[in-house]
Amino acid sequence: MLRLSTTWIRRNLVVITGLLTLAYLVLPNIIVMVFSFNKPAGRFNYSWREFSTHAWQDPCGVSGMCDALGLSLWIALWATTGATALGSMIAFALVRYRFRARGAVNSLIFLPMAMPEVVMAASLLTLFLNLGAELGPTTILIAHTVFCLSFVVVAVKARVMSMDPRLEEAAKDLYAGPVQTFLRVTLPIAAPGIAAGAMLAFALSFDDFIITNFNSGNTVTFPMFVWGSAQRGTPVQVNVIGTAVFALAVIVVVAGQIISGRRRKSARSTERHAHRAAARSAVRSTEGRPAGPVPGGTR
Amino acid sequence: MTVTEAPPGSPAPAGPLPRKQPVRRKLVPYWLLLPGILWLLVFFALPLVYQASTSVQTGSLEEGFEVTWHFRTYRDALGEYYPQFLRSVLYAGTATTLCLLLGYPLAYLIAFKAGRWRNLLLVLVIAPFFTSFLIRTLAWKTILADGGPVVDVLSTIGFLDITGRLGMTEGNRVLATPLAVVTGLTYNFLPFMILPLYTSLERIDPRLHEAAGDLYAKPSTVFRKVTFPLSMPGVVSGTLLTFIPASGDYVNAELLGSTGTRMVGNVIQSQFLRVLDYPTAAALSFILMAVVLIVVTVYIRRAGTEDLV
Numbered sequence: 001m002l003r004l005s006t007t008w009i010r011r012n013l014v015v016i017t018g019l020l021t022l023a024y025l026v027l028p029n030i031i032v033m034v035f036s037f038n039k040p041a042g043r044f045n046y047s048w049r050e051f052s053t054h055a056w057q058d059p060c061g062v063s064g065m066c067d068a069l070g071l072s073l074w075i076a077l078w079a080t081t082g083a084t085a086l087g088s089m090i091a092f093a094l095v096r097y098r099f100r101a102r103g104a105v106n107s108l109i110f111l112p113m114a115m116p117e118v119v120m121a122a123s124l125l126t127l128f129l130n131l132g133a134e135l136g137p138t139t140i141l142i143a144h145t146v147f148c149l150s151f152v153v154v155a156v157k158a159r160v161m162s163m164d165p166r167l168e169e170a171a172k173d174l175y176a177g178p179v180q181t182f183l184r185v186t187l188p189i190a191a192p193g194i195a196a197g198a199m200l201a202f203a204l205s206f207d208d209f210i211i212t213n214f215n216s217g218n219t220v221t222f223p224m225f226v227w228g229s230a231q232r233g234t235p236v237q238v239n240v241i242g243t244a245v246f247a248l249a250v251i252v253v254v255a256g257q258i259i260s261g262r263r264r265k266s267a268r269s270t271e272r273h274a275h276r277a278a279a280r281s282a283v284r285s286t287e288g289r290p291a292g293p294v295p296g297g298t299r
Numbered sequence: 300m301t302v303t304e305a306p307p308g309s310p311a312p313a314g315p316l317p318r319k320q321p322v323r324r325k326l327v328p329y330w331l332l333l334p335g336i337l338w339l340l341v342f343f344a345l346p347l348v349y350q351a352s353t354s355v356q357t358g359s360l361e362e363g364f365e366v367t368w369h370f371r372t373y374r375d376a377l378g379e380y381y382p383q384f385l386r387s388v389l390y391a392g393t394a395t396t397l398c399l400l401l402g403y404p405l406a407y408l409i410a411f412k413a414g415r416w417r418n419l420l421l422v423l424v425i426a427p428f429f430t431s432f433l434i435r436t437l438a439w440k441t442i443l444a445d446g447g448p449v450v451d452v453l454s455t456i457g458f459l460d461i462t463g464r465l466g467m468t469e470g471n472r473v474l475a476t477p478l479a480v481v482t483g484l485t486y487n488f489l490p491f492m493i494l495p496l497y498t499s500l501e502r503i504d505p506r507l508h509e510a511a512g513d514l515y516a517k518p519s520t521v522f523r524k525v526t527f528p529l530s531m532p533g534v535v536s537g538t539l540l541t542f543i544p545a546s547g548d549y550v551n552a553e554l555l556g557s558t559g560t561r562m563v564g565n566v567i568q569s570q571f572l573r574v575l576d577y578p579t580a581a582a583l584s585f586i587l588m589a590v591v592l593i594v595v596t597v598y599i600r601r602a603g604t605e606d607l608v
Contacts, residue, residue, distance in 0.1 A: 018408030021401040022423055025489060028438035029427050035441065046441045086335035097328035105332060108339050114539075114595055115588050116547020118564045122571055122584040123346035126353045129577070146342045149335060207431050209550060210564075214571065226433040230554055234437060242430040249429035253422055 029246060036239035043233025055236035059244070062235040065225055069241060072222040075137060076206040079144035083205075084198040086145070087152025088190075094153070095160045112150045120147060121214035128215065135217025143215045144205040151204060152197035159193020354581035364577060376582045380566050384586070387562040390477065390552075391545035394484035398492040398541045399534065401485070406496035406533070407526075411505065424493050432487055436554050439483055443473040443555070475557035483551035491540040499533030500526070535602045539595060546591055563587055 009016065035045055039052035060066035094105065112120060124143050133139060167189065171181040209223040216224060226238055354372060358364035377384070409420045427435060442449055453459050454471050462468040467478040503526065511521040527534075549564030563583060570580035 014404045014407055015412060017401070017404035019405075021405040021489070022420065024401065024486065025427055026423060027442065028435040028486070029430055031438040031441050032430055032434055035438070046437075046444060086338055089331040090335040093328040093331035097331075099328040099332075105336060108336065108344070112339070112343055114543060114592065116543055116564070116591055118547040118549065118567055119584050119588045119591075120343070120346075122567055122580060123350040124342065125571060126349045126577065126581060127342070127346035130349050130353075142342055146339065149339065153335075203428060207428070209433060210547075213568070223431055223433050226431060226437070230433070230437060238434055242434040245431075246426065246429045250422070250426055253426075257418055257422070 032239050033243045033246070036236060036243045038236060038239075040236065045234045045236050045239065055240045059237055059240050062237045064220060065222075065235070065237055065241070068220045068222045068225040071137065071219070072206055075141050075144060075221065076202050078141055079148055079205040080198050080201040082141075082145040083148035083152050083201045084194060087149045087197060087201075088156045088194050090149075091153045091156035091160055091193075092190075095157055109150050109153050112147055113154075117147070117210040118214075121211040124211070125214045135215055136219050139215045139217070140212055140219060140221065143211045144208060147208075147211060148201035148204050151200050155197035155200055156190065156193045159196070160190055163189050350581045350584060353577050354585055356578050360575055369578070372578045372582045373586065376579050377586065380563065380583060383561055383563045383566050384590070386477075386560070387546050387564065387587075388590070390481055390484060390560075390562060391542050391548075393481050394488065394545050395492075395538050395542045397481070397485045398489050399538065402489055402492040402496055402537065406493050406500055409493075409497055410500035410503075421497070424490055424497075428490065433550065433554075436483055436487065436550060439479070439486065439555055440474065443479055443482070445472055445474060449473075474555065475560070477556070477560050479555040480552050480560045480562075483555045484545045484548060487548075487551065488541040488545050491544075492537040495537040495540065496530060496533040499530045503529050531602065535599065539598070543591055543595065547587060 035048070036055060037051055037053060038045055038048055039050045039054065040047070041049050055061075090105070090109065093099070094102070121143070124139075124146070128135060128139055163186075168181055168185055171185045176184065207223060209227060212221050212224060213227070220228070222241070226234075229235060229238060352366055353364070355366060355368050355370060356364040357367045357369045357372075405420075405424070409417055409424075413420050441447075444450070450459075450471065450473050453473065459468050459471060459473070462478050463470070467481070468476045473479050473482075507525055507529075508521055511525050512518075516524065547564045549562055549568050552560050552562045552565050564587075567580055567583050567587070570576050570583065574580075
């Protein structure tokens, strides 16, 4: 009996460890959720006392918290816009064009990701101090745009790299001008990469603490509010916001999964026909031609 | 099975001859690069120069700072704060190792064994991100609370005896000990390990496993000789994505640790924002940057994957 159970454990070791790791990852979220219904005894919401929905009925009841949340959203929105625009342009230039100083550009993109956040935060602060700039929402916005930029470049670059350049050539052959080709062929194909980069930038900026901590002066973003509350006392409303954002995001992701799953199912049947037709014509067109390397195989 | 993709590094395709490009078209990449690169130069490269100059200044807040090429600041900073440096490397290294040990089975599970649960598991890995990491880190204060169920279990099974002997815990306490900080660091950066591992594992053709099995390889041999080598790109980028931010982190040490667990990030933060000793802070930040860049470069060289970006 014991032998059996040890072999069972050994056989399923990967599954067991994997699920335990998953529990480790999800446990804090469950705690945050449960403690949003707590009515703590003192100023700190770390131990359970009694069930209450008072925080959910008055989510903005703590002074300054919802202002901080609004400011975080505002900064994340503009930092995302800036970083996505600048980053996508760099990504296109890197994949599509040959130019001098390519290596230098690549390392300028890579370095911000290869050093601890605190170094970038500290160096930006020395710049602002030396220039006598007043720390506030503007300096936070500048800092966020800098560190989100590299991540956007990486995300967009991956997508543009996997694009088939023949599609654009085909558009040109069909007499589309450069602007038309870009707007109607290139941009729609690159859109998922740009969207992924933008979402990543938004998440990074919205949740950023270290860089904001150094460059915010007296301005309070939502993470700064949580940081301060860890010293002064954590209101239950912090957990309410954390839970609400979490629930909203999970709903959006799950809904997206269901919709795309349905679409894929209905698309699969039509796609199968299209594939067969494409395969047939491809065979026809390669007949009687010497075998050569596939065009568009290089980067 | 036929290979349809052109191997990397194959000669350029024999397509149509490159068209003559007018000068205006040649300038396109530079116009695309200009705004973003300018932004990075002014707000990323220039600050590093300012930081370098600050680190060799002397003076005081009242009288102002001046560049005096005072390199002693570096020696003094290292002499005074080397315990924090060592702690940073030690904690970040331990957390990275734990992330790899915990993250690999989960990534493997999602890539090969999850079947139709794959998407759900992936969502569960990413979902924690949707709650601010500071709130989630504070939740560990509840989980690891003194006399709480987790600490009780850990002390009953004798785990705290082992960690106590290693100097990671003291008595029947987890909070405010190195173990709490490492737990927080591991937790916070685990998804950055799992996701690259998953992407590189997912690319592996399962038929390779079957082929290895057909050639009489034991499951452990298949893992050692086929799966793990093929997942190396994920291992390398996962360890970097974990180690780099963990080495500069001060949030976990501040929220879950005590004065005895302060890392170099804590020192840089308090020197810059509370003590206002800018030269020492800048010097410390520079040393941290150098240490991390050296570790990363050596590691990438040894791991043999240089095309990470």
